[in-house]
Amino acid sequence: MSVRLTVLGCAGTHPGPARMCSSYLLETPGYRLLVDCGNGSLSNLQQRWDVADIDAVLISHLHPDHFSDLYGLYYMLRFHPDGPRSVPVYAPGGTLQHLAQVVNDDGEFANRCQFSAASAGERLQLGPMTLDLFPANHPVETLAVRITTDGVVVAYSADSAATASLSDAARDADLFLCDATWLERHRPLPSGIHMTGAEAGRQAADAGAARLMVTHVIPSNDPAEAAAEAAGSYDGEVLVATDLFSIEL
Numbered sequence: 001m002s003v004r005l006t007v008l009g010c011a012g013t014h015p016g017p018a019r020m021c022s023s024y025l026l027e028t029p030g031y032r033l034l035v036d037c038g039n040g041s042l043s044n045l046q047q048r049w050d051v052a053d054i055d056a057v058l059i060s061h062l063h064p065d066h067f068s069d070l071y072g073l074y075y076m077l078r079f080h081p082d083g084p085r086s087v088p089v090y091a092p093g094g095t096l097q098h099l100a101q102v103v104n105d106d107g108e109f110a111n112r113c114q115f116s117a118a119s120a121g122e123r124l125q126l127g128p129m130t131l132d133l134f135p136a137n138h139p140v141e142t143l144a145v146r147i148t149t150d151g152v153v154v155a156y157s158a159d160s161a162a163t164a165s166l167s168d169a170a171r172d173a174d175l176f177l178c179d180a181t182w183l184e185r186h187r188p189l190p191s192g193i194h195m196t197g198a199e200a201g202r203q204a205a206d207a208g209a210a211r212l213m214v215t216h217v218i219p220s221n222d223p224a225e226a227a228a229e230a231a232g233s234y235d236g237e238v239l240v241a242t243d244l245f246s247i248e249l
Ligand SMILES: [Zn+2]
Pocket: 012, 013, 022, 063, 065, 066, 159, 216
């Protein structure tokens, strides 16, 4: 293995039958980054990994389908059978204050999940991974990310409507995970929130990404239809995110 991405959840907005919400594990030998931690994703994580194996977490934004399982992660770290563990969590500013309201906080939440504020325009160096953060187009502050490690580039749109900054985030990426929540046949659709499969394809084409993985498809839509839309506007390989799908890059 050089660089491996595993989908731990890909359902958009809410879980579906046997489909968890957004979470992706990016691994290089000796380092594991968890990107988002949506509802149910911790269940998939535990099928192959121990939470103590996670070196860092990035949360793209404060919508429940992207952070809900941070609570479970916290309790698993706190009550880990080998003793309490901690993990650094990078997230938009104010995340700790926002999330701590839900737990009976004796300070342990911040000890186990060690939050740092991250914002678009920043570069984070996490172990062997370089993360460049970009602004997504979504109703709350949302971080798209370009991750470079071992010569491989993986980009993630997070939740976003089409926007030029995503083309920068995914420029010539080896793999672009892109929001494809919606379908063209459902127009009119709200603006400034998500993309259709066709828009995800155009975004990947504009970025010159080598592969597109459509994700965050809302469970009432068929991911294969979103992928077919994307293939109509993008010549590269189109993959469909499914729970526990892994790809080596
Ligand atoms: Zn979402």
